[in-house]
Amino acid sequence: MAIRKIRIFGDPVLEKVCRPVKETTPRIKQLVDDMFETMYDAKGVGLAAPQVGILKRIVTIDTDGTPHMLINPEILETSGEQTGEEGCLSLPGKCGIVTRPDFVKVKAYDADMNPFVLEGRDLLARAICHECEHLDGILYTSHVQGELKDNTVVEED
Numbered sequence: 001m002a003i004r005k006i007r008i009f010g011d012p013v014l015e016k017v018c019r020p021v022k023e024t025t026p027r028i029k030q031l032v033d034d035m036f037e038t039m040y041d042a043k044g045v046g047l048a049a050p051q052v053g054i055l056k057r058i059v060t061i062d063t064d065g066t067p068h069m070l071i072n073p074e075i076l077e078t079s080g081e082q083t084g085e086e087g088c089l090s091l092p093g094k095c096g097i098v099t100r101p102d103f104v105k106v107k108a109y110d111a112d113m114n115p116f117v118l119e120g121r122d123l124l125a126r127a128i129c130h131e132c133e134h135l136d137g138i139l140y141t142s143h144v145q146g147e148l149k150d151n152t153v154v155e156e157d
Contacts, residue, residue, distance in 0.1 A: 001030075001033045001034055001036075001037045002034050002037065003034070003037055003038050003041050004034050004035070004038045004052040004053070005052065005053070006038065006042060006047075006051055006052060006089050006090060007050070007051055007052065007053055007090055008090055008091070008092070009088075009090055009091045009139070009141075011053075011090075013050050013053050013055065014050055014051070014090055014134070014137065014139060015137040015139075016050065016055055016137050017055075017135070017136050017137050018048075018049060018050055018055045018056055018057045018058075018135040018136070018137075019055055019056060019057065020056075020057050020072050021056050021057055021058060021071045021072055021109070021113075023113060024071070024111050024112065024113055028056070028058070028071075028111075029111055031049065031052075031054060031056070031058065032058060032060065032069050032111065034052070035047050035049065035052060035058070035060045035069075036060050036062075036067060036069075038052060039060055039062070039089070040062070042089050044089045045061060045062060045063045045123065045127050046059060046060065046061040046062075046063075046127040046130060046131045047059065047060050047061075047089060047131070048131045048132075048134030048135055049135075050134055050135065050137070051089060051090050051134060057071065057072045057073065057135045058070070058071050059073060059128075059131035059132065059134070059135065060131075061124070061127045061128065061131060063120075063123040063124045063127055064123075064124070068118060068124075069110070069111065070106065070108035070109075070118070070128075070131075070132075071108055071109040071110070071111070071113070072108060072109050073106050073107070073108040073128070073131075073132050073135070074106065074107045074108070075104060075105070075106050075128070075129070075132055076105045076106060076107050076117070077103075077104070077105040078101035078103065078104050078105075078125075078129075079101060079102065079103045080101055080102030080103050081099055081100075081101065081102055082099070082100055082101070082102040082122065082125070082126065083097060083098070083099040083100075083145075084097065084098070084126070085097060085098075085151070086098040086100075086126065086130065086140050086143075086144075087140075087151060088130070088139065088140055088141075090139070091139070091140075091141070091148070093150055093151060094148045094149070094150065094151060095148065095149060095151040096140070096141065096144030096145070096146070096147070096148045096149065097144065097145045097146060098126075098140055098143045098144055098145065099143070099145065100125065100126045100129045100130070100143075101125055101129060102121060102122065102125055103119070103120070103121050103125055104119070104120050104124075104125040104128045104129060105117060105118070105119045106118050106119075106120075106128050106132070
């Protein structure tokens with residue numbers, strides 16, 4: 001495993017749409033391992049492949065000690081609403097108020113390309129939405145209500 005460089009706001013890779021993963025290879029599995037290590041090292045709760053410069057539809061999330069890896073995630077259902085502070089490992093030291101669904105159901109594939117469905121509430125729902133948007137080149141800043149503010153502790157990706 002290796003810690004990869006996290007791309008910072010302004011890097012054009014963060015605004016690109018990612019390609020679907022067609023099959024898992026040793027390189028994809030290594031990328032996933034590296035993404036988890038990078039996310040944990042940066043004290044984030046989520047990381048999308050474009051944030052480490054790879055235009056593949058892969059995200060890693062861990063909001064509560066349970067790691068989730070989603071390949072080709074597709075949000076199937078959302079409901080409710082939550083509004084709160086959100087940050088991003090690609091915008092270190094910044095946060096903003098964002099409204100997201102309070103419940104999300106997502107279909108994705110595991111490391112063996114087996115489909116599964118993950119349901120999340122609260123922070124997990126927020127993280128799923130945030131990370132899936134990275135795969136389409138969308139940053140949370142497009143949803144911020146008001147201004148970004150300085151935050152020395154980034155609690156979310």
